[in-house]
Amino acid sequence: MSDTTSNDPLFAEAADMAAGYDGRPVLTDVTFDVKPGETIGILGPNGGGKTTLFRCLLGQIEPLIGTLVVNATSATVPQSDRSRLDYPVTCLDVATMGALARLPWWRRPGRADRAKAGKALELVGLGERSGDSFGELSGGQRQRALIARALTAEAQLLLLDEPYTGLDTASTALLDQLIADLAADGRSVLITTHDVDQARQWDRVLCLNGSQVIFGEPADVLDREVLEATYGGQIIAIPGEPGYGVLPADHCGDDHDGHVHHGHTDETP
Amino acid sequence: MIEWLTEPLGYGTTLRALAEITVLGIVSGAIGCWIVLYEISYSAESLAHGLFPGLVAAALIGAPLLLGGAVGVLLAALLIVIATRVAGESADTAIAVVITTLFGAGVLLALSPDSPPGIQELLFGNLLGATVTDILTAAAAGIAVLGVLWLLHDRLLAVGFDRDSGPALGISVGALNLILLALVSLTILVAVQGLGNLLVAAILVGPAAAARQVNHRIVPMIVTAAAIAIASGVAGIYASFYLKTAAGASVVVALLIFYLLAAAYGATQGKLTAARR
Numbered sequence: 207m208s209d210t211t212s213n214d215p216l217f218a219e220a221a222d223m224a225a226g227y228d229g230r231p232v233l234t235d236v237t238f239d240v241k242p243g244e245t246i247g248i249l250g251p252n253g254g255g256k257t258t259l260f261r262c263l264l265g266q267i268e269p270l271i272g273t274l275v276v277n278a279t280s281a282t283v284p285q286s287d288r289s290r291l292d293y294p295v296t297c298l299d300v301a302t303m304g305a306l307a308r309l310p311w312w313r314r315p316g317r318a319d320r321a322k323a324g325k326a327l328e329l330v331g332l333g334e335r336s337g338d339s340f341g342e343l344s345g346g347q348r349q350r351a352l353i354a355r356a357l358t359a360e361a362q363l364l365l366l367d368e369p370y371t372g373l374d375t376a377s378t379a380l381l382d383q384l385i386a387d388l389a390a391d392g393r394s395v396l397i398t399t400h401d402v403d404q405a406r407q408w409d410r411v412l413c414l415n416g417s418q419v420i421f422g423e424p425a426d427v428l429d430r431e432v433l434e435a436t437y438g439g440q441i442i443a444i445p446g447e448p449g450y451g452v453l454p455a456d457h458c459g460d461d462h463d464g465h466v467h468h469g470h471t472d473e474t475p
Numbered sequence: 476m477i478e479w480l481t482e483p484l485g486y487g488t489t490l491r492a493l494a495e496i497t498v499l500g501i502v503s504g505a506i507g508c509w510i511v512l513y514e515i516s517y518s519a520e521s522l523a524h525g526l527f528p529g530l531v532a533a534a535l536i537g538a539p540l541l542l543g544g545a546v547g548v549l550l551a552a553l554l555i556v557i558a559t560r561v562a563g564e565s566a567d568t569a570i571a572v573v574i575t576t577l578f579g580a581g582v583l584l585a586l587s588p589d590s591p592p593g594i595q596e597l598l599f600g601n602l603l604g605a606t607v608t609d610i611l612t613a614a615a616a617g618i619a620v621l622g623v624l625w626l627l628h629d630r631l632l633a634v635g636f637d638r639d640s641g642p643a644l645g646i647s648v649g650a651l652n653l654i655l656l657a658l659v660s661l662t663i664l665v666a667v668q669g670l671g672n673l674l675v676a677a678i679l680v681g682p683a684a685a686a687r688q689v690n691h692r693i694v695p696m697i698v699t700a701a702a703i704a705i706a707s708g709v710a711g712i713y714a715s716f717y718l719k720t721a722a723g724a725s726v727v728v729a730l731l732i733f734y735l736l737a738a739a740y741g742a743t744q745g746k747l748t749a750a751r752r
Binding site: 264266282290302304307314 | 512628629630632633635637639642643645646687690691693696
């Protein structure tokens with residue numbers, strides 16, 4: 207992934223930031239930065255402030271205190287299992303939606319925008335499925351189609367909201383490779399996840415639980431103490447494996463093997 | 476057979492009714508698709524009922540129906556806000572209470588013995604009474620509605636697909652919803668004279684719901700919905716001519732038949748079952 211000692215201009219930088227709604231902070235003491243071509247995992251429980259952070263980076267809400275400077279075009283990639291599968295759109299239609307972020311309200315996407323969307327689909331490995339109905343795609347393919355939408359928006363800073371949810375091993379590997387390719391292309395990718403093992407493979411991690419717990423390189427910062435502060439003590443050791451597993455109570459039911467599961471799926475629609 | 480088809484065309488009333496339903500069919504088919512995709516069918520029906528007293532009051536005092544309908548919508552919105560914010564009712568209860576109250580008030584006015592003849596048409600419609608002015612008014616409003624829908628097509632599609640990502644795509648979701656409701660209101664206003672307040676929701680929702688059963692792309696869905704609306708209109712008017720039934724109600728029956736056929740076809744083809752798995 208990236209060289210985190212790069213001197214390129216930062217895509218985003220927050221200092222002592224607090225953010226929230228109606229004047230009430232739900233996320234405080236956030237200080238971090240995003241370098242070009244960097245992958246950053248964002249760990250934290252549900253309600254820990256991950257969505258609020260994304261909304262700040264998208265410019266949808268302003269920090270209540272502190273500063274946040276964003277020097278890149280941002281786009282969010284929602285969880286694909288929240289998509290409407292019965293909606294009458296093709297893969298190409300979805301990717302083309304990204305062009306709206308660049309166009310004034312009176313302009314409709316044109317031929318050039320659809321061509322750009324087609325290229326984005328090729329980049330995420332869906333070039334041959336551009337005419338397929340979005341609902342007919344597998345979970346992993348839908349996730350990649352939504353990433354193509356962000357690429358059509360020419361986003362430099364991609365915000366992926368739990369993209370691994372519901373993916374099988376093959377789809378997870380494809381997504382890992384895509385994220386690595388995007389970073390190699392100079393884009394920065396912020397990924398929310400509950401999977402600590404996954405977060406270890408990215409350049410840096412940001413742990414949130416209402417306030418910032420820590421920010422740094424995974425090897426330096428992801429220890430048991432940090433994870434317990436992030437997840438409120440629901441940490442268990444994994445027999446026979448290095449490190450720790452995180453088991454958010456609201457996420458995994460009774461399957462106590464130490465990993466946050468990706469559930470069933472599905473690369474074959 | 477040809478005589479059977481051409482005989483109704485010899486009557487000016489039938490020709491004007493066919494022209495009116497064609498215009499209404501195209502507009503209703505297009506906006507109906509967004510009503511169905513945005514899952515606001517019940518809201519559209521409530522809107523039709525909520526603006527009814529405004530329409531009746533406008534007809535009674537000789538004011539433009541458009542103005543009366545607009546006042547009716549604003550009154551309904553105001554009462555719903557009062558019921559939710561002041562009386563503390565849930566939105567669901569507030570809408571039900573306000574809309575039924577307003578509709579009841581409109582019916583009281585429309586069916587009063589002192590009401591001039593023709594007011595009742597706002598309730599039950601009079602497709603065969605369409606005038607050239609009605610057709611031109613519907614066409615003008617229809618062009619405006621279709622023009623705005625064309626302009627906002629991609630944004631409507633994006634927000635309907637993924638409402639939460641609207642702001643990130645530079646779209647004001649609230650403004651878009653308001654524009655859509657304004658277009659629905661305008662369509663209701665021009666359609667209500669032909670089909671009546673009680674039946675107008677059928678042409679807004681029925682063709683689009685049928686079209687959705689047999690399409691998985693938006694533009695073909697819109698074209699199919701408009702075609703079904705026009706075909707139902709023509710079938711209903713012919714049925715009215717030969718069977719001496721009420722034209723508006725006959726159109727609605729034809730819409731129902733088209734919907735059932737489309738639903739049967741959709742189930743057979745499994746167009747949606749795969750997507751809804």
